[in-house]
Amino acid sequence: MDSTCLRAISSVDMRANITQRFTRWNSFTCRSSSISLAIHSLTAAVEDCAVTKLASVGASSSYSPSYALSQSISQPMTSIKTRYTQHPSAAITKESELCHQEIQSSGDSEDAKYSWLLEISMRPEDAAGFREDFEAMAKTWPSDLRTTRDLVTIEEFVISAETLVRRWLPPDLVRRLNKFNNDSSQPSALVIRGLPIDEDLPPTTIQGSRLKVGKYMSETWLVGICRIIGQPFNLRVGKLQSLNAEGIGMIFKDIIPHPSEEQKVSQNGSSAFLDLHCDYFQCVQECWIHTLAFIGLRGDPQKVGRTLLADFREIYKRASAADIEILRKQPVTWRFGPRPEDWFTQLVIVGSEENPQIFLFDEMVISFQDAKDFVTGDPEVVAAYRRLKALGRDLAVEHGGVRLEFGNVLLLNQRRVAHGRNSFQAKYDGNDRWLQKLYVNEGQIWQPHGLVPWPERLLPYVVKKNSTTK
Numbered sequence: 001m002d003s004t005c006l007r008a009i010s011s012v013d014m015r016a017n018i019t020q021r022f023t024r025w026n027s028f029t030c031r032s033s034s035i036s037l038a039i040h041s042l043t044a045a046v047e048d049c050a051v052t053k054l055a056s057v058g059a060s061s062s063y064s065p066s067y068a069l070s071q072s073i074s075q076p077m078t079s080i081k082t083r084y085t086q087h088p089s090a091a092i093t094k095e096s097e098l099c100h101q102e103i104q105s106s107g108d109s110e111d112a113k114y115s116w117l118l119e120i121s122m123r124p125e126d127a128a129g130f131r132e133d134f135e136a137m138a139k140t141w142p143s144d145l146r147t148t149r150d151l152v153t154i155e156e157f158v159i160s161a162e163t164l165v166r167r168w169l170p171p172d173l174v175r176r177l178n179k180f181n182n183d184s185s186q187p188s189a190l191v192i193r194g195l196p197i198d199e200d201l202p203p204t205t206i207q208g209s210r211l212k213v214g215k216y217m218s219e220t221w222l223v224g225i226c227r228i229i230g231q232p233f234n235l236r237v238g239k240l241q242s243l244n245a246e247g248i249g250m251i252f253k254d255i256i257p258h259p260s261e262e263q264k265v266s267q268n269g270s271s272a273f274l275d276l277h278c279d280y281f282q283c284v285q286e287c288w289i290h291t292l293a294f295i296g297l298r299g300d301p302q303k304v305g306r307t308l309l310a311d312f313r314e315i316y317k318r319a320s321a322a323d324i325e326i327l328r329k330q331p332v333t334w335r336f337g338p339r340p341e342d343w344f345t346q347l348v349i350v351g352s353e354e355n356p357q358i359f360l361f362d363e364m365v366i367s368f369q370d371a372k373d374f375v376t377g378d379p380e381v382v383a384a385y386r387r388l389k390a391l392g393r394d395l396a397v398e399h400g401g402v403r404l405e406f407g408n409v410l411l412l413n414q415r416r417v418a419h420g421r422n423s424f425q426a427k428y429d430g431n432d433r434w435l436q437k438l439y440v441n442e443g444q445i446w447q448p449h450g451l452v453p454w455p456e457r458l459l460p461y462v463v464k465k466n467s468t469t470k
Contacts, residue, residue, distance in 0.1 A: 116311040116417065117402075118187040120173060122194035130168050130196050134217055137164055146213045146247045154248060155455035157216075158223050158232065165224025177228040181290050181413055181442050184355055188311050188416035195221050195407040197297065203430030204298055209254040218407075219248055222295045222438050225409060229291050230442040235280060237461040250458045255294075255435040257426035265362060267437075270426040275362035276310055276392045276418040279439070280461070282336060282344035286451045287459040291440035292412040292419070296404030298434040305424035305433045306401030307410060310392040311417050316349070316356045318391055323384040324349060332377040332385055334361055336463065344463055348385050351415075360389050360418045392418060404435060 137160055142153055166174060173192070180186050198215040202208040226232040234251050258268040265272045279289050294307065316324065327348040336342045351357040361375075375382055401422060402410055412419055426432045446454040451462065 116188040116313065117191070117309065117399075118189070119191040119193065122170075122192065124194070126170065126194075127168050127196050130164075131217075133164060133167070134220060138214075138216065141216075143214075144247070145216065146210075146249065148247045151455050151457075154251070154457070157248060158227060158251075158457070161220040161224040162227040163224075164220060166228065169225075174228060177225060177411075180229050180411060181415075186413075188313075188413050189309055189402070190411040191402055192225075192409040192411075193405075193407070195295075195409060197221060197295070197407045201297060201434075204256055204432040204434040205428075205430060206256060206258065208430070208434075209256060210249075216248070218295050218297055218436055219252055221407075221409065222293055222436060223251065225411070226291065226293050226438050226440045229293075229411070230440045231445045231457075232293075232438050232440055233287070233445055233457045233459050234439060235283070235287060235461050236458050237280075251438065253437040255433075255437055257428065257432045259426075259428055262426060267421075270305070270432075271423050273423050274421040276308065276360050276389060276396055276420045277362040278360055278414050278418050281359050281361070281414070282334065282346075282463045284451075284462045284464050285443065286441070286445060286449070287462060288441060289414055289439045290442040292414055293438045293440060294404060294410040294435050296406055296408040296410075296435055298431065299403060299405035299408075300424050300433040301427070301431050302425060303403060304422070306403045306422050308396035308401040308420040308422055309399060309412070309417055310396040310419075312356050312358045313354075313416070314395055315358060315388065315392045316353070318395070319388055323387055326381055326384050327388065330378055330381045332375055332381055335374050335376065342463060344465075346464075348381075348388065355416070357415050358388070358392075358418070360392060362420070393420070396420060397422075 140160070141157060142148060145153070145157060148154065169177075176186065176190070180190065197218040198212070201215065202211040223232050232251060234253065253267075255267050257270040258266075261269045263269065263272050265274055267274065279292055281288075283289070299305070328350070329347075331345050331347045333343055333345045336344060346359055348359050349356055375385065377385075396418075404410055424433070444450045445457070445459060446452060451459050
């Protein structure tokens with residue numbers, strides 16, 4: 001990794017990372033300079049260091065969690081040896097082009113511009129034994145995991161997935177996930193590439209997602225990563241209102257092009273542009289989506305379909321002072337349905353100048369297209385909101401977005417970034433773009449402080465009323 005981009009990683013991360021290396025490994029060699037044990041005097045030569053580990057730590061491939069979760073809570077945890085990747089920091093092999101551009105433009109100044117998008121690539125050797133461990137753990141899961149309605153069984157899957165993911169992700173990446181939502185020095189969007197997932201996938205069709213039986217590697221990575229960040233969940237809205245979803249399908253959303261929605265503004269559309277928005281920002285805190293997570297099962301074969309992103313700080317910097325002032329003082333109302341109880345009033349911009357939070361929504365989404373005057377309020381405020389949204393859209397298109405391919409994860413902090421999708425052409429030949437999505441709440445989703453009893457992870461859709469603060 002280029003030394004200038006290393007400055008994008010916080011000094012705390014670097015010190016902790018180097019400390020890990022000194023405590024874990026017994027031998028160090030460096031091609032360009034010797035390293036003093038006084039790790040506070042890091043230099044730009046750090047990236048030239050080649051570290052040799054004398055003895056690798058093996059991992060047990062016979063992990064077998066207790067089947068009944070209620071029993072496992074009262075029993076001591078099984079002792080499991082941990083497998084460490086041979087070069088835990090070497091997984092961070094690529095910063096985003098945006099990171100390079102911003103830091104290079106700032107020269108050697110200590111006030112280098114913040115990089116809001118970070119890409120991390122896992123090398124094949126970093127997870128060389130993951131499939132073996134996954135297969136051993138999967139044997140402990142019931143055969144009806146895709147269809148079961150037993151919430152305890154689903155919770156056992158979530159817990160075992162987190163155990164496996166923590167074992168295989170590099171330690172410095174796990175640290176990043178632990179503070180992703182709360183540490184202001186962390187990126188707004190994080191991409192993890194190169195995760196090993198199911199290779200023999202069914203076709204990309206509506207039926208194909210239901211045929212993904214016994215192939216839960218992508219779900220394991222996604223829910224395990226999300227559980228490190230907070231509490232994974234899904235919302236009981238749309239088709240899930242009827243509770244037709246079953247098994248682990250109650251947690252995950254498949255994003256697959258539907259012929260019936262091709263020209264509609266929808267996550268399952270393709271030719272229609274999906275404008276910038278934040279998923280369900282109108283929800284109460286107990287089911288608010290702090291992190292939005294995606295994993296790619298198949299990328300767009302034409303390499304056109306991308307997830308568009310706009311960082312709130314970048315939008316704020318380019319917005320006019322007049323628009324910022326009015327959107328901080330006067331709210332707008334979004335009408336998410338025909339009934340007043342479905343309406344939501346909120347200031348468009350809240351938070352500090354350094355970390356503003358902006359509320360955007362795509363009023364053309366098919367679920368709300370029939371709503372009359374979807375965004376209402378003082379005409380000057382609504383006009384300022386539309387200008388801010390257009391500015392964010394221009395920034396997202398200018399940036400180019402993120403193309404999610406096989407085994408790629410995208411994490412979005414919804415307090416800092418809005419997302420959308422450009423238009424692409426679906427072929428409906430079984431090879432189209434296929435993503436899975438999961439929500440994360442950083443707090444308590446369960447009663448007495450949450451909305452549902454443990455271990456339910458399918459939460460009711462509850463809208464906040466006339467809020468002006470977050």
